[in-house]
Amino acid sequence: MSTFMLWLRKYQGWFGAAGGLLTATGLYLGLVASPPDYYQGEVVRIMYVHVPFAQSSLLAYTALFGASAWYLWKRDPLIDHVAHAAAGIGVFFTSAALVTGSIWAKPTWNTWWTWDPRLVSFTVLLLILIGYLMLRMFIDERERQARFAAILAIVGGIDLPIVKFSVEWWRTLHQPLSVSPRGVSYAGDMLTPLLIMAIGISLLFTYMLMVRTQLLYLRQLLDAKKGRLLSQAHL
Amino acid sequence: MIWLYLRWGGIVLAGLVIAGIAAQRYAAEVRPITPEQLLGGEVSGRTRVIGMVQPGSLVVAPEASPQGEMEATFELAGAREQLPVHYLGPADDNLRELKTVVVVGRLDTAGGLFESGRLDLVPNYGFVTAAYLVALVPLALFLFLMERRVAVLYTVTKATTAYKPEVDSREQG
Amino acid sequence: MSFIRAIGWIVWKDLVSELRSRESFSSMLFFALAVILIFSFSFSMDREAIKELIAGVIWVAFGFTGIIGLGKSFTVEMHNDCLEALQISPASKGAIYLGKLLANLLFILCVEVMLLPLFMIFFNLELLEKLPVLLVIMIGGTLGLSALGTLFSALTVQIRAREVMLPILLLPMAVPVFIGAVEATRGLLSGQPFDLYRPWIDLLLVFDVIFTIVSFWVIDFVLDD
Numbered sequence: 001m002s003t004f005m006l007w008l009r010k011y012q013g014w015f016g017a018a019g020g021l022l023t024a025t026g027l028y029l030g031l032v033a034s035p036p037d038y039y040q041g042e043v044v045r046i047m048y049v050h051v052p053f054a055q056s057s058l059l060a061y062t063a064l065f066g067a068s069a070w071y072l073w074k075r076d077p078l079i080d081h082v083a084h085a086a087a088g089i090g091v092f093f094t095s096a097a098l099v100t101g102s103i104w105a106k107p108t109w110n111t112w113w114t115w116d117p118r119l120v121s122f123t124v125l126l127l128i129l130i131g132y133l134m135l136r137m138f139i140d141e142r143e144r145q146a147r148f149a150a151i152l153a154i155v156g157g158i159d160l161p162i163v164k165f166s167v168e169w170w171r172t173l174h175q176p177l178s179v180s181p182r183g184v185s186y187a188g189d190m191l192t193p194l195l196i197m198a199i200g201i202s203l204l205f206t207y208m209l210m211v212r213t214q215l216l217y218l219r220q221l222l223d224a225k226k227g228r229l230l231s232q233a234h235l
Numbered sequence: 236m237i238w239l240y241l242r243w244g245g246i247v248l249a250g251l252v253i254a255g256i257a258a259q260r261y262a263a264e265v266r267p268i269t270p271e272q273l274l275g276g277e278v279s280g281r282t283r284v285i286g287m288v289q290p291g292s293l294v295v296a297p298e299a300s301p302q303g304e305m306e307a308t309f310e311l312a313g314a315r316e317q318l319p320v321h322y323l324g325p326a327d328d329n330l331r332e333l334k335t336v337v338v339v340g341r342l343d344t345a346g347g348l349f350e351s352g353r354l355d356l357v358p359n360y361g362f363v364t365a366a367y368l369v370a371l372v373p374l375a376l377f378l379f380l381m382e383r384r385v386a387v388l389y390t391v392t393k394a395t396t397a398y399k400p401e402v403d404s405r406e407q408g
Numbered sequence: 409m410s411f412i413r414a415i416g417w418i419v420w421k422d423l424v425s426e427l428r429s430r431e432s433f434s435s436m437l438f439f440a441l442a443v444i445l446i447f448s449f450s451f452s453m454d455r456e457a458i459k460e461l462i463a464g465v466i467w468v469a470f471g472f473t474g475i476i477g478l479g480k481s482f483t484v485e486m487h488n489d490c491l492e493a494l495q496i497s498p499a500s501k502g503a504i505y506l507g508k509l510l511a512n513l514l515f516i517l518c519v520e521v522m523l524l525p526l527f528m529i530f531f532n533l534e535l536l537e538k539l540p541v542l543l544v545i546m547i548g549g550t551l552g553l554s555a556l557g558t559l560f561s562a563l564t565v566q567i568r569a570r571e572v573m574l575p576i577l578l579l580p581m582a583v584p585v586f587i588g589a590v591e592a593t594r595g596l597l598s599g600q601p602f603d604l605y606r607p608w609i610d611l612l613l614v615f616d617v618i619f620t621i622v623s624f625w626v627i628d629f630v631l632d633d
Contacts, residue, residue, distance in 0.1 A: 020246065024249055024250075024253065027253050028253055028256070031253065031256075031257040031260075031367075032253070032256050032257050032260050043362055043363060045363050046362065046363055046366040046367075049366060049367055049370040049371065050366070050370075053370060072629060092373070092374075092377055096369065096370050096373065096374070099366075099369050099370075100366045100369060100370050103362050103365055103366040103369065104362070104366065106362065107362050120583075124580045124581075124583055127576075127579075127580035128580050128581065130576075131573075131576050131577045131580065134573065134576060135564075135567070135573060135577065138567045138568040138569050138573065139567045139568070144566070147629055147630075147632065148563055148566075148567070148630065150629075151563065151626050151629055151630060152563070152577065154626070155556070155559070155581065155619075155622060155623075155626065156581060158618065158619075158622055159581045159584075159619075162584050162614075162615060162618070163581075163583050163584055165584075166583070166584040166587045166588060166611055167583070167587065169587075169607075169611075170587050170591065173591070204374075204378075207378075208377075208378060208381070211378070211381050211382055211385055212381055214385050215381055215384055215385045215388065218385065218388035218389065218392050219388065221392050222388065222391060222392050222395060224397075225392065225395045225396070225397050225398060226395065226398055227398030227400070230398075230400070
């Protein structure tokens with residue numbers, strides 16, 4: 001059992017507890033204690049989940065990018081598990097951000113989907129992450145899987161800002177940039193629950209990353225112990 | 236493993252408690268009542284009433300009041316009853332015929348006139364509930380399943396011994 | 409073997425083998441024909457509507473045709489262990505990448521140029537006087553697709569489900585290419601002044617430069633064995 005994994009197991013509880021407490025506080029403040037926004041009725045409360053989730057999905061891709069670069073540099077198989085875990089969690093947070101954003105858009109602009117640059121960039125992000133996971137699924141040798149996946153993550157990371165920029169540009173050409181979920185201005189006392197939820201969900205993301213990394217590592221360890229990986233030299 | 240289930244039972248409980256408090260607050264403060272309920276004497280004091288501005292009943296004062304406020308009278312129509320409303324508050328485009336509005340104010344029981352100082356938008360709590368459910372329930376489910384799998388894997392991996400390939404007896408010696 | 413010579417040899421090798429078998433070329437051409445035919449059925453002959461959409465149609469046809477060609481560029485190496493032969497040859501991996509990139513670019517551009525008369529016929533377009541700028545846009549867009557596509561082709565040829573994975577990986581990342589190419593083509597075809605759609609061509613060129621360099625750096629890891 002690697003020391004890194006044991007370290008993760010020891011400290012994951014702190015992140016989980018802190019994240020859970022902050023999220024609960026944020027939920028309470030957001031749902032129970034804060035006033036409705038005048039211009040959007042109660043719908044602005046969706047922002048309390050949408051924005052933290054979108055933030056966490058970007059955090060997930062940052063973790064993926066960093067872990068992939070580190071892997072190509074140091075070739076540490078444990079870091080490869082971190083990258084794989086980050087991608088899986090990233091898919092979850094990105095889809096949830098897209099769905100909650102869509103649910104927010106319907107009462108606000110009376111449409112389920114809008115060609116908003118952020119929504120399109122997030123969709124591209126989701127597709128890149130799904131492509132990453134599929135690539136991993138189709139390669140059996142661990143070393144090649146880790147290497148190719150890392151390359152894909154890095155190329156994708158360089159691509160994402162360009163995608164965001166070009167979609168923004170394209171959108172301003174065809175339609176003036178209307179209010180996007182990020183562009184809503186918040187009243188002062190709505191900022192506190194939002195901040196607490198953002199930090200809470202980010203901590204929960206870190207916790208999920210730690211748990212999932214251990215899961216992937218243990219799965220591989222079990223495979224190794226059962227002799228399924230004897231054909232591969234690199235573990 | 237026991238701790239896992241206990242912990243998650245507690246989390247689900249906490250979630251339900253918060254949801255319960257939120258629902259209660261919604262029913263008490265946020266959800267508007269219909270004119271029938273108001274005239275039936277169910278609540279008093281400051282209340283929020285939802286209804287449609289009856290066409291033909293809207294009379295808006297042509298000039299703003301000294302404080303720059305808009306003054307109007309109209310009939311707020313519910314399913315069966317109508318509530319006369321006198322509005323004195325910030326100028327609002329939403330005050331139009333056939334539009335559904337929420338008026339916030341107080342019912343003058345003596346004259347039967349509802350004095351309102353503010354309009355609110357029709358709340359869309361269905362969407363809010365949907366968004367929270369879509370976000371938080373899968374999060375909890377995902378996390379719970381991962382933790383359970385990790386706990387199982389820890390015990391199983393510790394218990395499994397490393398695979399020893401069979402050694403051909405002719406190779407020894 | 410010097411760098412430039414290695415690139416030259418790889419381009420020559422691909423050209424010769426393609427001229428002999430015409431496998432890649434013909435599949436690209438006939439696929440594109442089918443796509444154009446289906447598109448011409450999908451739109452009624454409403455001239456105004458076509459003007460709006462034709463840029464997108466052109467680039468959808470070019471894009472999917474390009475993906476077929478890009479996929480084939482490395483799958484042909486799988487016969488007779490040619491891929492391994494390339495990997496152990498003294499040519500640097502970067503040279504292999506650039507050689508393949510140039511070869512792909514040439515093939516796909518050839519097919520695209522052969523498709524232009526078909527677009528003119530089926531959709532009633534006036535392309536002759538716009539040809540120079542159109543060629544620039546086509547080179548910019550095709551280079552963008554090929555830069556990433558050659559890298560991903562080298563990557564996916566070594567895994568299972570390779571025909572499926574190439575478009576899945578390439579298309580999300582190539583979104584800026586499609587946006588830039590379609591907007592530039594639309595500007596060109598609707599007669600806008602050059603300066604108005606010039607920024608899109610700049611976007612294409614920036615994308616091309618960035619991703620050719622990135623793929624050049626990264627190809628060492630892909631062809632590592």
